[in-house]
Amino acid sequence: MASRYHEVYEGWKRDPEGFWAKAARAIDWVSPPKKIFDKDAGVYGIWYPDAACNTCYNAVDRHVAGGRANQKALIYDSPITGRKKAFTYADVKAEVSALAALLQDHGIGKGDRVIIYMPMVPEAVFSMLACARIGAVHSVVFGGFAARELATRIDDAKPKLVISASCGLEPGRVVAYKPLLDRAIELSAHKPEACLILQREEETCELIEGRDYDYADGVARTRGRDVPCVTVASTDPLYVLYTSGTTGQPKGVVRDNGGHMVALAWTMENEFGVKPGEVFWAASDVGWVVGHSYIAYGPLIHGATSILFEGKPVGTPDAGTFWRIISEHKVVALFTAPTAFRAIKKEDPRGAFVKKYDLSAFRTLFLAGERADPETIKWAEQHLGVPVIDHWWQTETGYPVSQNPAGLGLLPVKYGSPGVAMPGYDVRVLDDAGHPVAARTLGNVVIKLPLPPGCLPTLWHAEQRFRDAYLREFPGYYKTADAGFIDEDGYLFIMSRTDDIINVAGHRLSTGAMEEVVAEHPDVAECAVIGVADAMKGQVPVGFIVLNSGVARDGATVEREVVGLVRERIGPVAAFKSVVTVKRLPKTRSGKILRGTMQKIADKEEWTMPATIDDPVILDEITVALADRGMGV
Numbered sequence: 356m357a358s359r360y361h362e363v364y365e366g367w368k369r370d371p372e373g374f375w376a377k378a379a380r381a382i383d384w385v386s387p388p389k390k391i392f393d394k395d396a397g398v399y400g401i402w403y404p405d406a407a408c409n410t411c412y413n414a415v416d417r418h419v420a421g422g423r424a425n426q427k428a429l430i431y432d433s434p435i436t437g438r439k440k441a442f443t444y445a446d447v448k449a450e451v452s453a454l455a456a457l458l459q460d461h462g463i464g465k466g467d468r469v470i471i472y473m474p475m476v477p478e479a480v481f482s483m484l485a486c487a488r489i490g491a492v493h494s495v496v497f498g499g500f501a502a503r504e505l506a507t508r509i510d511d512a513k514p515k516l517v518i519s520a521s522c523g524l525e526p527g528r529v530v531a532y533k534p535l536l537d538r539a540i541e542l543s544a545h546k547p548e549a550c551l552i553l554q555r556e557e558e559t560c561e562l563i564e565g566r567d568y569d570y571a572d573g574v575a576r577t578r579g580r581d582v583p584c585v586t587v588a589s590t591d592p593l594y595v596l597y598t599s600g601t602t603g604q605p606k607g608v609v610r611d612n613g614g615h616m617v618a619l620a621w622t623m624e625n626e627f628g629v630k631p632g633e634v635f636w637a638a639s640d641v642g643w644v645v646g647h648s649y650i651a652y653g654p655l656i657h658g659a660t661s662i663l664f665e666g667k668p669v670g671t672p673d674a675g676t677f678w679r680i681i682s683e684h685k686v687v688a689l690f691t692a693p694t695a696f697r698a699i700k701k702e703d704p705r706g707a708f709v710k711k712y713d714l715s716a717f718r719t720l721f722l723a724g725e726r727a728d729p730e731t732i733k734w735a736e737q738h739l740g741v742p743v744i745d746h747w748w749q750t751e752t753g754y755p756v757s758q759n760p761a762g763l764g765l766l767p768v769k770y771g772s773p774g775v776a777m778p779g780y781d782v783r784v785l786d787d788a789g790h791p792v793a794a795r796t797l798g799n800v801v802i803k804l805p806l807p808p809g810c811l812p813t814l815w816h817a818e819q820r821f822r823d824a825y826l827r828e829f830p831g832y833y834k835t836a837d838a839g840f841i842d843e844d845g846y847l848f849i850m851s852r853t854d855d856i857i858n859v860a861g862h863r864l865s866t867g868a869m870e871e872v873v874a875e876h877p878d879v880a881e882c883a884v885i886g887v888a889d890a891m892k893g894q895v896p897v898g899f900i901v902l903n904s905g906v907a908r909d910g911a912t913v914e915r916e917v918v919g920l921v922r923e924r925i926g927p928v929a930a931f932k933s934v935v936t937v938k939r940l941p942k943t944r945s946g947k948i949l950r951g952t953m954q955k956i957a958d959k960e961e962w963t964m965p966a967t968i969d970d971p972v973i974l975d976e977i978t979v980a981l982a983d984r985g986m987g988v
């Protein structure tokens with residue numbers, strides 16, 4: 356079918372308000388928007404400023420009332436525990452209402468924050484929806500983060516209550532969540548009043564009298580209680596999701612209720628090409644934005660069935676897990692990160708597992724979160740026989756900025772490009788002075804303001820940081836901090852970040868935050884952390900340390916301790932495993948560490964001696980040190 360993309364995109368460009376007024380009809384409002392956009396309100400204008408709604412109502416109740424009560428809403432498939440369970444929309448309503456009642460009994464109401472620190476269990480999604488039901492603001496923290504990261508988020512979000520679990524499960528080990536939570540609360544200045552703890556069979560935990568409450572006991576008491584969906588302003592926050600900034604202080608991305616629902620509903624139909632009643636699977640984690648938008652809210656708002664997968668693409672039990680799930684649950688579209696496919700390809704290069712399953716219902720594979728290398732895309736195309744669609748977005752936007760819109764009819768795929776700008780987004784490429792560049796010229800990828808509905812209106816209690824980080828450098832534009840170019844057909848190519856963020860297995864991490872931790876080691880005088888290319892994870896961090904003069908201990912011991920420190924402070928997700936001790940760090944004459952050059956050496960790329968380098972010999976020393984570890988040359 357010929358793609359309607361150009362017609363739809365031009366339609367949006369001609370009349371953005373008309374476009375978003377029409378899209379808003381997919382939502383059941385308590386009071387529908389009379390005004391679509393107020394350009395004078397908020398930081399860059401506000402969408403649906405006068406509307407009122409409830410997100411849980413749209414994700415759950417309206418489907419129960421509208422004929423989907425017995426349709427599966429959520430399928431929990433956990434190869435790591437061997438458990439599977441399906442929840443209909445009616446079941447989800449019952450679970451969410453019971454939990455909402457319990458939250459109310461704990462004094463949680465509109466505007467209160469609730470932190471959710473949970474593994475991939477259905478209760479994590481129920482917790483998000485229960486908060487939405489009563490107008491509380493949730494903040495989900497990814498389970499792979501350590502206690503200190505959780506503490507930072509507790510201090511910023513100031514939750515009245517935390518919902519957590521006794522443990523999570525990683526291949527070969529049980530991750531005890533409760534000690535991490537206890538430690539985080541010890542470290543944080545703000546103390547939540549209560550914690551609801553889901554006891555899992557694999558490992559239970561002690562509850563602290565007067566603070567901790569058993570989740571299952573609580574909902575058993577409130578089950579059957581009817582908790583109406585609380586009306587909130589469309590502009591009220593639904594959630595805050597922390598993402599890596601350029602310092603150890605993460606950015607609290609705020610998501611509103613109304614704009615978020617409209618945008619997600621539009622993307623499910625038009626970009627992912629999924630119909631209500633069909634099965635959609637985002638193989639990510641509820642701790643990331645992909646989990647928020649495309650495990651929890653998007654599919655449910657759209658009346659589809661969502662899969663909640665607790666496992667890994669390989670090893671739980673094998674590289675055929677993805678195909679087993681697709682075939683067993685009749686998944687029509689899968690969304691995951693390219694790294695998952697690189698892991699599968701490595702284990703099963705000939706796609707032998709793919710052939711064992713009936714994938715006839717499967718229509719499209721969507722990849723995002725990091726650059727999709729053409730090799731991986733071609734492997735997936737060849738073995739799955741379906742279109743493989745790379746698309747690009749960020750925690751801040753909440754849904755794709757560029758895509759190849761399956762629902763509007765696919766455009767030709769260009770390998771290496773995450774597609775074309777989606778309606779709502781006027782994507783430009785500017786040079787460092789803010790001037791537009793010609794097609795195919797590398798520059799700063801920016802989005803012309805205003806951002807569309809559902810994108811972050813601000814950062815949590817940090818409006819100035821929002822302006823400084825995203826809006827100041829290129830007036831009139833939102834800075835994505837990605838570098839790339841647009842070709843003559845309007846296809847975008849994302850090449851790298853312009854800040855210190857690296858992408859490890861599709862996880863966004865700040866090298867600056869890692870440097871802050873490394874520098875805490877008493878024997879470290881100076882350090883730098885860079886992201887180097889990795890065949891499986893895309894990038895992995897590598898630390899360089901200079902020891903304090905007079906340190907008698909051997910470098911290898913300090914290196915091991917530094918690795919341990921990052922794991923303890925940031926968490927295993929940082930995948931920080933390599934540290935190289937060097938005599939000095941390469942710097943410019945003004946003292947700036949030449950991280951870019953170090954990265955090129957580590958990645959075996961061509962590099963030139965920076966004209967401003969203080970002492971060129973240091974780069975030779977770095978080259979030798981890397982070679983000793985099997986990196987670089």
Ligand code: COA
Pocket residue numbers: 474497498499500523525526530638639640643645667668669691692694695698723724859860861862891926927928929930
């Ligand atoms: N709780 C606790 N620890 C966690 C965790 C969680 N929720 N998630 C990950 N970790 C730990 C892992 O156990 C691992 O620890 P280790 O150093 O002891 O092995 C570490 O954090 C790194 O995890 P991960 O990035 O998942 O790497 P991996 O080597 O375990 O697996 C892949 C590699 C490719 C299989 C895996 O990264 C993957 O499935 N990626 C899919 C992409 C994805 O989901 N991206 C999210 C954004 S869309």
Ligand code: AMP
Pocket residue numbers: 598644722723724725726727745746747748749750751773835836837849851852858861862863
């Ligand atoms: P996150 O906020 O965790 O979703 O990370 C967003 C960042 O991941 C983007 O700014 C990009 O740097 C990178 N990213 C996401 N999707 C893609 C993609 N399809 N191609 C290249 N980079 C991507």
